[in-house]
Amino acid sequence: MKTTETKPLLSIKKRLIILTVAASALLIAISWSLIFAEAKHEIHEIYDARLSQSAKLLALSAPQLLQMPSKELERFYDAWYLSISSYAGQNDDVPTPYGHPYEQKLMFQFFNDSGEVLLRSTGAPATPLTTANQLGYHPITFKEQHWRSFLILVPEPANQHIYLVVAEHQDVRNELINEIALSTGIPQLLLVPCFAIAIILLVYYVMKPVGELQQALSKRTVHKLHAIHVTQPTVELSPLINQLNFLLHELDKAWAREKRFTHTAAHELKTPLAVLRLNAENALASDNPEDLHSDLAQILKGIERTDRLIQQLLMLTKVEGNQSFQYTRIDLMACLRESIASLAPLALKQQQTLSLDGPEQFPLDANDILLTSLFSNLIDNAIRYAGDGADITVQVTASNHDSVSIRVCDTGPAIPDAIRERIFEKFFRANTERGDGAGLGMSIIRDIAQIHGGEIQLEGNQSSPMNCFRVTLPTHRKPIEL
Template structure:
């Protein structure tokens, strides 16, 4: 059994994606700020370390290899005073700052250590005689050092090393990172809430559209309207309204077809029932045979009605389909060939006259229905031995097809109503629903064509139904 896939939430996906993307951008921003802060902090601290070394070197040059007698005592007193007064690492005192415990210097002349800070290691920690910056490990700690080499007035070489604990820089970098990163981190939940609210507001028209569609039913296919239309929803609403129009038209056609079928089949079925009852109660074989013959005729009439109703349904279904370029000559040949056996049963002649090709723009199915009806009517009503001609012609702008028969002329009272729906003129000859000619007129109008009757067509007899189409260029059709 195939697992049913859970619906995908666009709103949830959009919210999650936005928060994730912003979170990643914040992290990248934090990395860039941290990298730049690290670079700047190292520059400032290195500059201060170098400046301190030079300032101190100017003082020790006058010492030679003998520092003042009270140097160590005074320095120790100052450091102890800072420790005694300062309550924490952030407290400043008249004697300096507690962070001074993270700084020291060493001074040597030639290779002999002459002076140092009280908190400095007893041994020289420099790993190289090259002056400049270096990273040294002493007493289990990393120290950033700056070595300054100079010559004393008595020509001896002196070295001054100033050191700063690397942890100071790392601590400052950590504080900068937290100062920048924590607010950004705390902003992510707030951002998520804001995104949820904004996305919900942006999707409000979609919710409104959903409710509007939910209110539609087969009995209510009115166009939908959104109070706050958006660029994204407008095409969707337009297509939905088009679909509702199509559904409504189909529903109307279905109801009309059912109503027409009920109306037209009611009488033939009643007649069939009456003839069947008469056949059952017939006193003689001749009466029964007559009733059975009437039943067969009634079945034929009912079949004719059903065919016309099906034809009406086909025409209705084709109304909104796309048109194409059609050569009428092959189509007319096909319809004549299909109806020729019916004409032969009445000793009628039927022929196609005129030039080809004849290009028009239309629906092949609907045009087949149109000419089938015209030719079928001519065969049915022209009478035995009549001649029927389908004559084609064209001009610069039009294509003309005329269906001409040599039967009796149509009376004026019938001619004026022949295209009315459900009108049957020759009730003694016709067995349809009176829909054929109304279908013909409907199809012609849909193709921007006109239909005209000429009766009598000859001096005192004959009928001609002429359909005039706008021409479609053969080059355009290609």
């Protein structure tokens, strides 16, 4: 037998925190990369501008410098650099009275077309760093180190061409670039845990109504189905809470109906079953054919009453359940004729007359089963309580283009005013000496009429010669909920 593995539950809070922190970290990294790239570009522009400016200043002073003996100039440069080195020691970040140690990372050369170096700074080689045909900026390698150079033609009045190349060690730029990268990257890197803490606190705060809803739902049981209330409702949760409250309310009503049905069935079936048991015991113990026939007749009558009670209970449960009934176009007159035909034997047994007055056909939108139950219960109620020899009439009249009126009248004893006020209550039984119902028929009739968008009312009063029930139904109407 294969067992399906259940996937681990995903936490919305954890996913939201992880994804938000990851997105924030990614955006910070992208921001830092853009800042670093822009800073690197600006540094190269500034240093290139300074490199070309230094070369031009040297080129303008070239006529005076080149007239001096090169060895004497080199001696001056060597003395300056030696003084800088001895004063600064191992620390190349301390400026000295003789200059800055960074000057050791700068060098220049004057050379002519024949490749002869006319003048050079301390540390520069005796051979040209580049060729004369490479004017402008060029990267060069000297002593396995990378330098940035700028070559310019010296404005010399003589016929020979003299070139000046100024070179700067690439470490000067890289050091500044690294400093900027660290100075901008470390603060942004520290923002990631700060963002994470802030996001965690915000997520837990924002998700607080969800946790409150979860706690409220965990406290609901089949015996505790009251509405859910959240102290901080949100736009997203309000529809969910409203729907949950609606479902809880419907579940509570269904649970109440089930308990009421169980209690009612147990209570209402207890008496007829006890009578059936007693009649069956009497029939078994009787030797007299007449007594036996009487007991069997009572058993049959009890079975009929029990069957009617069960049918009413089932119909009540179906109607109260607010089920989705299908509505079709039916013939009202055919439905009434069917109900009257099924109850005619009962009326003939009590020497009653049943009559139907109305058009040959009358179409309307309704549920055939429910509508048949409505009229069957209403006519059956009239037959049972009108008494022997009563006249029962069913009259159909079109009230207007949108509704129809069905009147069920009988000539039996007038219904007392006290009973009129309670006749549509569930389990209310009047004139028990003339009926064997459970007090559900009129309640079922009212509910079915309301389901069809109609109503039922008891016309007249005690002084009226007839008891008349008027049912008004729409001819074109969608089903409504009770």
